[in-house]
Amino acid sequence: MITIGVLTISDGGAAGTRQDTSGETIRAMVTQMPHAVINAGAIIPDERDLIEGTLREWSDERHLNLVLTTGGTGLAPRDVTPEATRAVIDREAPGIAEAMRAVSLQHTPFGMLSRGVAGTRGHTLIINLPGSPRAVRECLECILPVLPHAINLLTEGPREH
Numbered sequence: 001m002i003t004i005g006v007l008t009i010s011d012g013g014a015a016g017t018r019q020d021t022s023g024e025t026i027r028a029m030v031t032q033m034p035h036a037v038i039n040a041g042a043i044i045p046d047e048r049d050l051i052e053g054t055l056r057e058w059s060d061e062r063h064l065n066l067v068l069t070t071g072g073t074g075l076a077p078r079d080v081t082p083e084a085t086r087a088v089i090d091r092e093a094p095g096i097a098e099a100m101r102a103v104s105l106q107h108t109p110f111g112m113l114s115r116g117v118a119g120t121r122g123h124t125l126i127i128n129l130p131g132s133p134r135a136v137r138e139c140l141e142c143i144l145p146v147l148p149h150a151i152n153l154l155t156e157g158p159r160e161h
Contacts, residue, residue, distance in 0.1 A: 002065050002151055004030055005040035005058045007051075009071040009081050010131065014045040021133045022070040029140045030068065033148060039064060046072050051084035059088070059124035065151045067124060071131035073116040081128050082115045089119030089126060093150070096127055100139040104130070107138055123154045 006026050012018030020043055030036050040058050044050045051072070058064045072081030086092075096118035104111025114135075116128030127143070129136050 002033060002036045002148065003039045003063070004036055005042075005062070005064045005067040006030075006038060007041070007054055007058075007067060007069045008043040009046055009051060009069055010043060011045045011078065013043040013071075022129070022131055022136045025133045025136045026068050026070060026129065026140065029137065029144065030066075033144060040067075046078040046080060048080045048084045048087075051081060052088050055085065055088045055121065055126060059121040059126070064124055065155060066147065067126045068129055069127070070129045070136055073114050073128050073130055075113055075115070079115070082117045085117050085119065085126055085128055089117075089121050092117060092119040093125070093127075094118070096143055096146075096150075099142055100129070103138055103142040104135055107134075111135075120154060125150055125154060 006023050008020045008023040010018060013020045027038055040062055042054060055067060058067050069081055072079045097116055101111055101114055104114060114130050118127040129139050
């Protein structure tokens with residue numbers, strides 16, 4: 001079973017003035033993965049301490065296999081998701097973030113403004129997705145096929161080739 005957390009980072013979403021369409025898109029798409037179960041979900045404001053605390057809790061205490069964040073990856077002053085993620089991960093997985101930016105650039109030049117990162121904390125894979133539902137869909141379509149293998153490597157280790 002792949003246990004998943006979906007973390008929406010949005011001041012408006014946390015205040016209840018904006019609908020969480022990006023989080024909804026993530027939930028609809030990841031449940032298509034075999035043996036995937038969403039075990040955690042939250043909408044929090046763009047506050048670095050809250051983001052870091054949630055990522056730590058979901059990795060260290062809830063032992064989720066995968067945490068997908070959405071929002072806070074741009075250039076605005078309150079976009080601190082990448083910094084919060086880097087503060088909690090043990091190792092980066094740059095190929096995932098590079099692949100998402102590459103696919104985004106195929107659709108819009110604004111894709112180069114995304115600063116999302118991906119990495120591991122213990123046995124948890126953490127990936128920052130953009131905040132737009134369309135960009136979430138494009139990025140997830142790109143990376144979903146490799147996620148079960150990545151999670152298997154984190155939880156069970158490499159196998160014979």
